[in-house]
Amino acid sequence: MAADKTLSWSFTEDYPSEPSAAQLARAHAAELGVDAVSPATGALFRLLAAAVGARSVVEVGTGTGVSGVWLLGGMAPDGVLTSIDIEPEYQRVARESFASAGARPARTRLIAGRALDVLPRLADRAYDMVVIDGDPAETAEAVDEAFRLLREGGLLVINDALARGQVADPARRDPLTVSKRGVVKELREREDAVVTLLPTGDGVIAALKVR
Numbered sequence: 001m002a003a004d005k006t007l008s009w010s011f012t013e014d015y016p017s018e019p020s021a022a023q024l025a026r027a028h029a030a031e032l033g034v035d036a037v038s039p040a041t042g043a044l045f046r047l048l049a050a051a052v053g054a055r056s057v058v059e060v061g062t063g064t065g066v067s068g069v070w071l072l073g074g075m076a077p078d079g080v081l082t083s084i085d086i087e088p089e090y091q092r093v094a095r096e097s098f099a100s101a102g103a104r105p106a107r108t109r110l111i112a113g114r115a116l117d118v119l120p121r122l123a124d125r126a127y128d129m130v131v132i133d134g135d136p137a138e139t140a141e142a143v144d145e146a147f148r149l150l151r152e153g154g155l156l157v158i159n160d161a162l163a164r165g166q167v168a169d170p171a172r173r174d175p176l177t178v179s180k181r182g183v184v185k186e187l188r189e190r191e192d193a194v195v196t197l198l199p200t201g202d203g204v205i206a207a208l209k210v211r
């Protein structure tokens with residue numbers, strides 16, 4: 001195996017061809033200072049949504065809709081994406097992104113609010129996939145909610161699982177990094193999930209709920 005993986009890394013990140021609606025959403029994200037998922041992360045989300053035959057997906061962190069456009073591309077044609085964000089202005093832009101991706105309005109349910117206020121109102125075991133890409137300080141609690149929301153065979157996906165390299169650096173002991181590191185380690189120990197951690201983008205951890 002080559003010692004320096006930098007070239008392979010950038011090739012992998014540039015490999016997907018991003019749908020034009022996601023490109024537009026990405027341009028809006030840059031204007032508004034929103035950190036959107038990388039194209040490789042978006043392509044991974046699309047693949048995972050297709051792999052679990054997702055009809056009902058919850059996303060924490062709508063942003064301007066980059067991740068949402070990719071998710072909709074992998075979901076069943078009548079699937080509904082419920083996406084939560086604390087910023088209604090970002091969701092207004094995301095709504096345009098979803099329309100430009102050709103998604104009917106009925107396919108998206110955008111809820112403005114704090115994730116930890118909204119998630120408890122969603123139904124138990126009613127979702128095929130939960131994607132967490134919101135406030136990193138809330139990830140641990142959002143994971144508990146996600147396992148409640150998922151059906152058996154449903155998939156939890158957490159973006160920025162490596163917190164831009166900080167999780168892997170033992171010298172980083174700030175509370176946010178310690179909390180993210182704890183989430184990653186605790187998921188690995190769960191007996192009700194099959195888990196893997198991928199280096200895509202800023203790290204993606206995926207956990208399939210098996211019981």
Ligand SMILES: C[S@@+](CC[C@H](N)C(=O)[O-])C[C@H]1O[C@@H](n2cnc3c(N)ncnc32)[C@H](O)[C@@H]1O
Nearest residue numbers: 036037061063066067085086114115133134135
């Ligand atoms: C990393 S961005 C999401 C990017 C989006 N997933 C994409 O790829 O296009 C994080 C988002 O979480 C939202 N956010 C921050 N704190 C939140 C909270 N407590 N509850 C819900 N959303 C929150 C921010 O407004 C921001 O849009």
